[in-house]
Amino acid sequence: MSFEDKIALVTGASRGIGAAIANSLGSFGATVVGTATSSDGAKKISERFKNLNIKGEGHILNVSDSDSVENIIASIKAKYEAPSILINNAGITKDNILLRMKDEEWLDVMDTNLNAIYRLSKACLRGMTKARWGRIITIGSVVASTGNPGQTNYSATKAGVLGFTKSLARELGPRNITVNCISPGFIDTDMTKNLPEATREELLTSVPLGRFGSPEEVAEVVSFLAGDTGAYITGENIHVNGGMYMP
Ligand code: NAP
Secondary structure, eight states: OOOOTTTTSSSSSSSSSHHHHHHHHHHHHHEEEOOOOOOOHHHHHHHHHHTTTTTTTEOOOOOOOHHHHHHHHHHHHHHSSSOOOEEEHHHHHHOOOOGGOOOHHHHHHHIIIIIIHHHHHHOOOOOHHHHHOEEEEEETTTTHHOOOOOOOHHHHHHHHHHHHHHHHHHHGGGGGGEEEEEEEEEEESHHHSSSSSSHHHHHTTTTTTTTTTTTHHHHHHHHHHHSSSGOOOOOOEEESSTTSSSO
């Protein structure tokens, strides 16, 4: 697998699954622009890439801000060329039962997890169309398929990602751009590390493989889809969940 001539934009590459994805694509030769919400986070990504001999750098991005999205695409085009691999990874949770959910908790999760996918994918389309090659891969979640109490907002965004992916795949197939989704189960990152030990153990009883997944195990599937290995796969949702949900 080689991504030598490819520019990849990975949102939320400062930690967790996004960091592993950026490292994986970079290890196969892609020039990677990985994002963080702070300049300190962006600087740390640049340092990490340098240590790992990965081409590219960290960049500041707030996916819920249209100007920030426009800025990053413009600066990638100015320095390299338009990204032909877009990994929509950045995401947040603001859990609450619906009865107590505040508008802000609903809207923030919508904006970061779903509206951002619209903004970023649209911003990358012109470049991919011109190149007649592109990959858009969004990180969804198993809860889009199973539901989860306390996560009506989060699971609605991740289910939205599935419909978005299938529709866009149909629009872009004729342009040789594939659009796919990967739905992780429980992965060991900051998002899951604060779960009480008892809850973690309880959750694991529903996972046949009996453990949380690692960010790298998700990243490997992303690189597979992004490479020539994934050339004939589009509109698909791949579950990476240790068997906790089998469609
Ligand atoms: P994480 O460790 O909490 O990292 C979240 C990343 O998103 C960070 O890089 C963060 O940047 C970035 N981010 C947050 N808000 C942002 C915004 N407004 N604009 C731009 N970037 C923003 O999360 P993770 O566990 O790796 O999750 C990555 C993706 O996988 C998410 O879409 C998540 O929903 C999905 N997922 C995770 C799991 C799991 O078990 N962990 C399971 C299913 C799906 P900063 O570092 O600057 O804050």
